[in-house]
Amino acid sequence: MRSVWLRPRRTAKEEPPLTLARIVEAAVALLDEEGIDRLTMRRLADRLGIVAPSLYWHVDTKDDVIDLAVDAIFGEAPPGTPKASGxxxxxxxxxxxxxxxxxxxxxxxxxxxxxxxxxxxxxxxxxxxxxxxxxxxxxxxxxxxxxxxxxxxxxxxxxxxxxxxxxxxxxxxxxxxxxxxxxxxxxxxxxxxxxxxxxxxxxxxxxxxxxxxxxxxxx
Incomplete structure (x- = not known):
């Protein structure tokens, strides 16, 4: 399964302190500041103050990070109930x-x-x-x-x-x-x-x- 949304999440009794939410937040900030061509796993890890292998507990590739970041921006203004205005x-x-x-x-x-x-x-x-x-x-x-x-x-x-x-x-x-x-x-x-x-x-x-x-x- 190529898409991060279609693969099961890893589980463990004690998950590392680094959370997926922190990764996504840092990725969106990095993408906003420098663009998609500058995003690498190493640069993202540096921004989080960790070593790059720590990212791979949550994501497999840079494309996973981008998929998650794209969805995050569409969650900044959650959809409401459609109005009865046509x-x-x-x-x-x-x-x-x-x-x-x-x-x-x-x-x-x-x-x-x-x-x-x-x-x-x-x-x-x-x-x-x-x-x-x-x-x-x-x-x-x-x-x-x-x-x-x-x-x-x-x-x-x-x-x-x-x-x-x-x-x-x-x-x-x-x-x-x-x-x-x-x-x-x-x-x-x-x-x-x-x-x-x-x-x-x-x-x-x-x-x-x-x-x-x-x-x-x-x-």
């Missing part, structure tokens, strides 16, 4: 919480696409609310799966782009000038392609388009 509002509430978690911890946005499924208990609690909301609205079977992943991909894709893409003012100016001078990209040149960085607005409008389309399927 399925669109409830879906938007779930996705707003996901986006906030991803933007607060930029390293996490690209992890699901690069690694294993997100199946920790905190994230699954949110996913249960999302799918139960969609199911209550009338989506079933393949339509439920398609609606779920369209919304999931919108949030994670938008957050990954926002946190990873960094363009300087000079690059924007030079890039836009290139579009105007080349002549093969008139629409991009006319609409300021390199200056399109209204992340919040584009995300909100895209979500509205998705919800409008889903609602049309129900109608």
């Amino acid at each position: 399925w669109r509002a409830n879906v938007t509430e779930v996705l707003t919480a996901w986006r906030a978690a991803l933007l607060a911890h930029p390293w996490a946005a690209a992890v699901p696409a690069r690694r294993r499924p997100t199946i920790g208990p905190n994230f699954l609690a949110w996913m249960e609310i999302l799918q139960s909301t969609l199911a209550s609205a009338g989506f079933t079977g393949d339509r439920l799966a398609a609606a779920t992943w369209a919304l999931y991909n919108h949030v994670f894709g938008a957050a990954a782009s926002q946190t990873a893409l960094h363009v300087t003012d000079e690059e924007r100016r030079a890039g836009q000038e290139l579009l105007r001078a080349d002549g093969r990209y008139p629409t991009l040149a006319a609409n300021g392609y390199f200056y399109d960085d209204d992340w919040d607005g584009s995300y909100a409008t895209g979500l509205r388009y998705l919800l409008d389309g889903l609602e049309a399927q129900l109608d």
Whole structure:
């Protein structure tokens, strides 16, 4: 079993003083400060003030640590009971919480696409609310799966782009000038392609388009 969530936990009469909760807390802090590429078991052990082999009582690999850290950030704001304000509002509430978690911890946005499924208990609690909301609205079977992943991909894709893409003012100016001078990209040149960085607005409008389309399927 590759996923840490699908393997049984080790047990012993006396578990070491180092706890899994401490490991995860330190991992999230390290990832926030230095990013995913800088995370190693040795660096995590140094942060905890222990020797690296002590980590292996709780986790087998660095990927285990990342899986646990990802789930931890989705537990920072536990899901509540969906409000009786309509399925669109409830879906938007779930996705707003996901986006906030991803933007607060930029390293996490690209992890699901690069690694294993997100199946920790905190994230699954949110996913249960999302799918139960969609199911209550009338989506079933393949339509439920398609609606779920369209919304999931919108949030994670938008957050990954926002946190990873960094363009300087000079690059924007030079890039836009290139579009105007080349002549093969008139629409991009006319609409300021390199200056399109209204992340919040584009995300909100895209979500509205998705919800409008889903609602049309129900109608």
